[in-house]
């Protein structure tokens with residue numbers, strides 16, 4: 266048994282006991298109320314999801330296992346000559362709750378390297394898909410196509426899965442699937458944008474480094490990729506994609522179908538598509554107003570958009586009420602490596618201007634740039650195609666989603682099924698409350 270597995274086993278045993286005790290003691294305590302607006306408006310602010318891996322503080326931003334973004338970037342081990350931590354270290358932190366040592370990260374790297382080989386049929390499926398297929402959908406299809414390999418589902422079909430051992434089978438799937446995702450993605454990238462000129466893995470590299478290498482993008486893009494994948498790895502498991510993964514897995518679906526569903530959840534322009542929307546918006550601004558952009562012109566552009574009922578992409582957040590530290594970390598990277606990039610300069614100008622315009626003209630609850638604001642500008646600076654941005658988001662969010670569905674099985678969380686209400690039921694409830 267590997268040291269990693271032994272460690273996970275002891276944490277699971279301890280946490281199960283703590284969790285069951287907690288539930289027994291407090292399950293009937295009432296901790297809040299529900300407003301009708303919350304039911305209708307996307308459950309905003311309603312505490313109805315559980316995860317022990319992270320939480321979003323509206324002011325301070327994401328806290329992963331008790332650590333802020335700056336702490337994680339500072340404390341996690343890093344590959345030699347790299348300023349950014351190993352992506353594998355973030356996975357270790359999320360799944361175990363501990364900052365790993367260099368040796369512990371190496372063990373994860375070895376586990377991933379042993380398990381990342383793709384079945385041949387995945388390549389065949391990807392090569393036969395229509396050229397127009399969105400690369401993120403190709404990724405989702407490729408993952409779904411491997412579903413019959415699920416150790417969890419095979420064991421379930423043989424009647425071996427119980428609520429006490431379900432996590433062991435889920436862990437096998439998590440460790441088998443996670444390292445394959447960047448390999449599939451790099452293959453899709455080369456297939457779509459680089460005339461099928463594939464690049465073989467480099468066994469000496471970590472996950473982030475190898476991903477950049479297999480896409481054929483030179484340093485320091487590997488540094489940005491490590492940073493980006495860590496920043497987007499988990500946001501209290503509550504955004505559309507992570508929540509979808511959790512929801513599907515709650516019916517005892519395996520990691521393959523759950524992750525594939527979650528990745529589809531990134532499709533819309535308000536979530537996974539926002540990186541491209543924001544990039545396009547800055548690009549239009551740059552092409553049309555490059556040398557004459559003033560605060561007044563920018564305000565007029567925004568007001569025209571708002572009058573048409575459009576949102577300004579890359580601004581606002583459902584939970585945060587302050588500057589997103591994940592945006593600030595990318596900004597810091599940009600200031601170091603993209604100072605001369607004219608698109609990045611426009612984004613800096615917008616950062617100083619747009620929040621005040623949004624505050625003045627909208628009912629927005631958070632006028633600050635969000636995590637997607639400048640990601641596209643940085644990825645594109647290194648030659649990344651904008652249609653591939655969502656795939657990069659998928660590669661990041663799966664780190665937290667897989668760690669979360671592992672814990673869902675370890676704590677035997679039940680199938681998710683909230684109650685729906687009709688307007689007439691709400692009217693009846695209103696009568697009893699006024």
Ligand code: NMX
Pocket residue numbers: 309504534535536537539571575576577578579580581582583584627628629630631635636637
């Ligand atoms: N531009 C213009 N108006 C906005 C924006 C924006 N960027 N963000 C929110 N508003 C409006 C919003 O439409 C709403 O107006 P109304 O009441 O007339 O319908 C009002 O401000 C209040 O909305 P909020 O409560 O502040 O935001 P909500 O929680 O509903 O939505 C987002 C959050 C992120 C969906 C929203 O801010 C948005 O659409 N932003 C632009 C798209 C984007 O950048 N998405 C990426 C989010 C991060 N991610 O990765 O998922």
Ligand code: MLT
Pocket residue numbers: 497499500503504505582583584635636
């Ligand atoms: C994310 O990390 O996916 C975004 O910030 C969206 C969210 O958390 O609601």
